Amino acid sequence: MTTEVTSAAAEFARRQQSPLQRVQHQLHGRPWLSPLFLLFVAFVSFFIATPTFLTPSSMGILLQQTAVVAALAVGQTLVILTAGIDLSVGAVMVLSMMVMATLSRDDGMPGILGLAIGLLLATGAGALNGLLVTRINLPPFIVTLGTLSIFTAIALLYSGGESIQANHLPDLLNFLGQGFGIGSFRLTWGIVLVILIYAVIGFVLSQTAWGRYVYAVGDDPESARLSGVPSKRILLAVYTVAGLIYGLAAWILIGRAGAATPNAFPDANLASITAVVIGGTSLFGGRGRLVGTLIGALIVQTLQFGLSQMGVDQQWRVLATGILVIIAVAVDQWIRKVKA
Amino acid sequence: MTLQNPSVRRSLAVTVAVSAAFGLSACNRASTTDTGSSGGGGEATVGVTLITKDSTNPFFVAMQKGAKADAAKNNVKLTVASGKQEGDDQGQITAIEDAIARGDKGILITPMSDGVNAAIKKARDAKLFVIALDTPPDPADTVDITFATDNRSAGKLDGEWAAAQLDGKPAVIALLDLFSDKIVSVDYNRDQGFLEGMGIDVADGKKNGDEAKTGKYTGGKGGDYTIVCNEASNGAEDGGRTAMEKCLAKNPNINLVYTINEPAAVGANAALKAANKTALIVSVDGGCAGVDSVKSGVIGATAQQYPLKMATLGMEAIAKIARGGEAPKVTEGLDFFDTGVALVTDKKADGVDSISSEEGAKICWGN
Numbered sequence: 001m002t003t004e005v006t007s008a009a010a011e012f013a014r015r016q017q018s019p020l021q022r023v024q025h026q027l028h029g030r031p032w033l034s035p036l037f038l039l040f041v042a043f044v045s046f047f048i049a050t051p052t053f054l055t056p057s058s059m060g061i062l063l064q065q066t067a068v069v070a071a072l073a074v075g076q077t078l079v080i081l082t083a084g085i086d087l088s089v090g091a092v093m094v095l096s097m098m099v100m101a102t103l104s105r106d107d108g109m110p111g112i113l114g115l116a117i118g119l120l121l122a123t124g125a126g127a128l129n130g131l132l133v134t135r136i137n138l139p140p141f142i143v144t145l146g147t148l149s150i151f152t153a154i155a156l157l158y159s160g161g162e163s164i165q166a167n168h169l170p171d172l173l174n175f176l177g178q179g180f181g182i183g184s185f186r187l188t189w190g191i192v193l194v195i196l197i198y199a200v201i202g203f204v205l206s207q208t209a210w211g212r213y214v215y216a217v218g219d220d221p222e223s224a225r226l227s228g229v230p231s232k233r234i235l236l237a238v239y240t241v242a243g244l245i246y247g248l249a250a251w252i253l254i255g256r257a258g259a260a261t262p263n264a265f266p267d268a269n270l271a272s273i274t275a276v277v278i279g280g281t282s283l284f285g286g287r288g289r290l291v292g293t294l295i296g297a298l299i300v301q302t303l304q305f306g307l308s309q310m311g312v313d314q315q316w317r318v319l320a321t322g323i324l325v326i327i328a329v330a331v332d333q334w335i336r337k338v339k340a
Numbered sequence: 341m342t343l344q345n346p347s348v349r350r351s352l353a354v355t356v357a358v359s360a361a362f363g364l365s366a367c368n369r370a371s372t373t374d375t376g377s378s379g380g381g382g383e384a385t386v387g388v389t390l391i392t393k394d395s396t397n398p399f400f401v402a403m404q405k406g407a408k409a410d411a412a413k414n415n416v417k418l419t420v421a422s423g424k425q426e427g428d429d430q431g432q433i434t435a436i437e438d439a440i441a442r443g444d445k446g447i448l449i450t451p452m453s454d455g456v457n458a459a460i461k462k463a464r465d466a467k468l469f470v471i472a473l474d475t476p477p478d479p480a481d482t483v484d485i486t487f488a489t490d491n492r493s494a495g496k497l498d499g500e501w502a503a504a505q506l507d508g509k510p511a512v513i514a515l516l517d518l519f520s521d522k523i524v525s526v527d528y529n530r531d532q533g534f535l536e537g538m539g540i541d542v543a544d545g546k547k548n549g550d551e552a553k554t555g556k557y558t559g560g561k562g563g564d565y566t567i568v569c570n571e572a573s574n575g576a577e578d579g580g581r582t583a584m585e586k587c588l589a590k591n592p593n594i595n596l597v598y599t600i601n602e603p604a605a606v607g608a609n610a611a612l613k614a615a616n617k618t619a620l621i622v623s624v625d626g627g628c629a630g631v632d633s634v635k636s637g638v639i640g641a642t643a644q645q646y647p648l649k650m651a652t653l654g655m656e657a658i659a660k661i662a663r664g665g666e667a668p669k670v671t672e673g674l675d676f677f678d679t680g681v682a683l684v685t686d687k688k689a690d691g692v693d694s695i696s697s698e699e700g701a702k703i704c705w706g707n
Contacts, residue, residue, distance in 0.1 A: 058441045065434055161522075163455050256433075258458020263427035308438040311387075311419045314395065 021338075027331075028338040031280035032292035034331050038278075038324075039299050046306035053309045056185035062298075062305050067190045068256060070297040071249040072268055073275040074201050075126075075242030077293045080276050081205075082218040082238050083285025084140030088129060090268030091151035092243055096122035097250035098159040101260030104170050111170030119247040125151060126243015130236040148269070156262050163261035169254070177255025190252040197245060202290040214238060219286030274300055274321065278328040282336075299324070385417050386662040387444035388655050391435045392422040393452055398627055399647050400450065402705035403473065406648030407448070407655055414659045419444070429455035440466045446658030448651060451477040469661050471654040471668075474647065475526065476676055485668055486676035487650045487657075491529035491624070492536075494643035495598075497683040497692065498622035499537020501641045502596055503559025504689035505620055509595075511538065511557055511565040514587040514619075516580055516599040516608055517548055520572035527600065530624050531570075534598045540565060560689075568594055573604035580607025588615050599623045602630030602642060609638045626684055628704035634684050635697035641685035644695075647705050649679045 017025070027034050046053040072089050079086040096118045104114030125147070132143040166174050176190035205211035213234045216224040225231045254260050279296025281288025300321055307317045390407050392400035404420050411418035419442065421435035432452050436459040439447050446469035451460070460470055460482055469484050476486040502511075515534075518527040523546075532542045535551060539558030543550045549570040557565045568591040571583035580599060587594060588611060597612075597619050599605040605623040612619055623630065626644020633639040657668040671678040683692060684700035 052442050055441075061437050061441050065437065068430075163453055165454060166458055257429060257455055258461075259429075259455040261429050261453055261455035263429070263453075264455060265430040266428050267424055267430070304434070305438060305441075308419065308421070308435075309442050311417055311442070313419070314421045314435075 024335060024338050027335045031287065031332070031335065032289050032295055034335070035279055035292055035295040035299060035328065038328075039295055039302060042299060042302045042306060046302070046309065050306070050309045053306055056183055058305070058309070060181065060184070060186040062301060063191050064188055064256060065305060066297050066301040067188070067194050068249055068253050068265065069268070069271045069275055069301070070294060071194050071197060071252055072246060072272040073279075073293045073297050074197050074290065075245040075249075076272040076276050077279075077281055077288065077290055078201070078205075078214065078238045078242050079140065080218075080273075080281055080283060081214050081285060081288060082235055083221070084133065084235075084238075085144065085273070085283070086129070086140065086239075086242060087144040087269050088125070088147040088151055089246055089272050090265055091148045091155070092122050092125045092246040093250045093253065093268060094262060094264060095125065095151045095155040095158075096247040097254055097260045097264070098155045098164075098262055100173060100250060101164040101169055101254060102159055104173060105164050105168045107170075111172030114170070115172060115251060118250060119244060122247025122250065123240055123244040126246065127236065127240040129243070130239030133239065134232040134235050159260075159262045161262055163259055166254070166258040169260070173251065173254050174258070175255060176252045177258060188255065190255050193248065193252060197248065198290060198294055201241075201245075205290055210234070210237075215286050217285075271300070274325055277325060277332075280328070280332055282332065287336075296328075383415050384663070385415050386446075386659045387417045387419070387439075387442055388658050389419045389421060389435065389439035389442070389444050389447050390651060390655070391432055391439075391447060391449040392420075393432075393450050394425050394428075395420075395422045398629070399474070399625075399705065402627075403450075403647045403651040407651040410652040410655055414656055416655055416659050418655065423452055427452065429453060432456045433459040436460065436463050439463065440468065444468060445662035446470065448473055448654045448658070449483070450474045451482075454478050454482075457482045469658050469667065471657065473650040473654060480675055485657075485670060487654045487668075487679050488676050489645040489650075489681055490671075490674060490678045491526050492533040494624045494645065494681045495530040495533025495535075496537035497643045497681065497694075498530075498598065498624065498641060499534040499539075500559055500692045501537075501683060501685060501689045501694065502534075502598075502620055502622050503538045503557060503562075504692055505640065505687065506560060506563060506596070508561035508563045510563050511596050512591060512594045513538075513565060513567050514584065514594045514597045514608070515548070515567065515570045516573045516583045516587075516597065516604050517570055518572065518575050518600045520570075530600060531598065534622070538565070540567075566591070573600060573607065575601050575604055577603045577607040577610075580604030581611045582607075584608040584611035585615075588612070588617065592617065595619045597621045601625045602627060602633055602639065605630075605639050605642075606633060609633075626682070626700060626704060628701065631684055631697050631700040631704045634686065634700065637686075640687060641683055641694070642700075644682045644684050644700055644704070646679050646681075646703075653677070653679060 052058055076086055076089055099121050100114050100118030103109045103117055104111050129143055129147055132138055133140050177188055179186050179188035213229045216229050217231050217234050221231055275297035276293050278299055279292030303320055304317050407418055423431035429452050433456055440463055447463055448471050450473050464470055472483040472486040474488050477483055515531055517531055528546050528548050531548045532545050535542045554566050569587040571586050573579040573583045597608050599608055602623050602625045605621050620640045623639050623642040626642055630642050634642055661667055668677055670676055683694040684697055685694045686697050688694055
């Protein structure tokens with residue numbers, strides 16, 4: 001009975017809206033809906049445009065190409081949700097990767113130990129970011145700009161600028177590059193790990209008190225503090241968890257590249273931020289969903305891969321990504337203006 | 341959210357409409373993407389991907405330009421990609437995977453580092469023919485074959501020319517190399533080739549700076565030589581200038597300067613000018629700017645390479661293989677396919693083949 005009444009009222013309200021407003025309302029409730037729509041359009045377009053796009057093997061490759069960015073973007077999402085930004089994403093990953101690889105190259109140390117130390121180091125690096133943000137009250141942009149240089153330099157000093165090939169590394173470090181598949185559709189264990197990370201962090205963000213605190217801190221730190229949210233502890237935890245995730249991304253990258261190179265993936269910071277932004281998470285914090293980030297990462301890679309399959313030159317692909325970012329943020333701004 | 345929801349239904353309709361529009365315009369492109377499975381050696385389109393280190397270095401720009409111009413002639417569907425910058429292994433790996441997925445028959449690549457070896461192996465496993473351009477990868481057998489300049493003979497041409505120009509006078513030599521902290525083949529091949537061309541005993545041919553500092557050179561009419569310095573220039577103008585300043589501080593009478601490339605030569609010239617000195621400068625590369633420096637007299641002679649030829653010859657080789665032809669073979673006596681070198685100078689020397697700066701400008705990097 002009551003449901004009928006409510007739905008009638010809702011129907012009445014809806015009739016008063018223009019079609020565009022209704023779309024706006026839909027998107028406001030589900031910020032990941034517009035990126036999902038974009039992804040869908042991209043898929044259909046490329047499917048029609050090029051015969052090599054929607055084949056099982058291509059889809060496997062697309063997922064492999066997305067894995068590392070998608071992993072990094074989880075950490076970046078957490079930080080951005082707290083209204084911060086992390087410019088040290090790539091640096092933490094590379095540092096962790098070089099430490100993992102150097103420690104365990106050619107039986108220097110059992111793979112499990114090298115891996116553990118690498119992950120610990122990444123976690124520590126994240127915690128350092130968090131401490132600088134919470135204890136010295138420096139803006140995250142400045143903190144991570146500084147640690148970006150610091151971690152990069154340490155990675156280069158530690159590795160001596162030398163890259164390490166997969167055949168000098170224990171199986172465990174290469175494990176995430178291996179995979180399984182049905183026919184020509186091949187997935188790597190790295191992709192499985194990425195999905196796991198999304199599932200766990202996604203659950204924590206949407207279903208736990210800790211997750212709600214993260215949103216609260218990002219939305220309005222002052223009122224969060226006044227309502228008893230331990231803001232500083234939450235922030236510190238966010239940066240620390242982000243660090244751990246970058247460490248996992250390092251492990252994935254070793255498997256994917258078949259080597260640990262001190263200057264691998266120079267684009268990691270911007271790529272991770274791009275995925276988050278296109279995924280509908282607000283750079284001002286407090287608003288966004290992890291699933292949006294996953295879709296965002298997929299959109300960027302799909303666009304790159306699809307255009308590449310069409311034989312479009314790289315500069316045009318980069319240009320397209322730039323346009324996409326601006327459209328995505330413009331749509332996001334429009335959605336935020338929704339009338340209550 | 342259900343299909344009864346009008347806004348959802350509308351967005352679905354829009355999706356289909358937009359997709360159709362996108363798709364139709366792209367359809368024509370798609371129909372040309374016949375990667376040619378016909379084995380009859382016909383003129384089926386062959387897919388080739390060219391992957392450079394970046395897309396701003398003039399050397400790679402020349403490669404891309406040449407390959408694009410040549411693609412249509414050979415009925416090749418060329419895709420050009422690169423790392424975003426020096427060191428972007430990930431960008432090259434992605435480009436290699438894209439090529440495999442596209443069903444290309446081969447890849448031309450200037451490998452960023454050994455970080456892309458695993459991806460190259462994947463491509464070869466998928467039956468793509470992989471040609472390295474400019475520099476062989478480490479190890480060299482990572483790729484099917486390398487198309488490159490013979491840097492040693494490039495250096496040799498410089499040395500022979502310089503010895504002839506000296507006409508028996510003593511040679512006081514500055515060697516402006518690439519790096520001092522790492523050993524790369526292009527560095528020692530050019531430097532040691534130059535000394536060999538001069539007729540100086542190089543001791544270990546793969547090591548810069550281990551030759552006797554003074555002695556006799558036997559090139560040209562022969563005479564006494566002094567090697568003042570081996571300095572790193574990083575292959576750039578400012579590096580060349582700093583290096584030359586250090587050398588001049590050691591010995592102001594330098595009259596012959598070997599430089600790893602033309603930017604370093606320009607820097608060396610600036611240092612000489614500032615010190616109010618003149619010296620013969622020889623170099624390697626032969627880019628259009630470098631040839632211009634020869635014309636204006638900054639550089640005495642430069643050994644010209646042909647990056648455009650590397651790309652076009654490589655592309656033609658892949659097209660040939662895809663149409664049932666034979667794979668290219670390495671140049672005799674070398675472990676790569678030599679794309680040739682020519683000495684560009686306006687001061688001809690007896691017994692040294694050369695072309696003028698005017699001729700050099702016409703074919704600088706194959707333009």
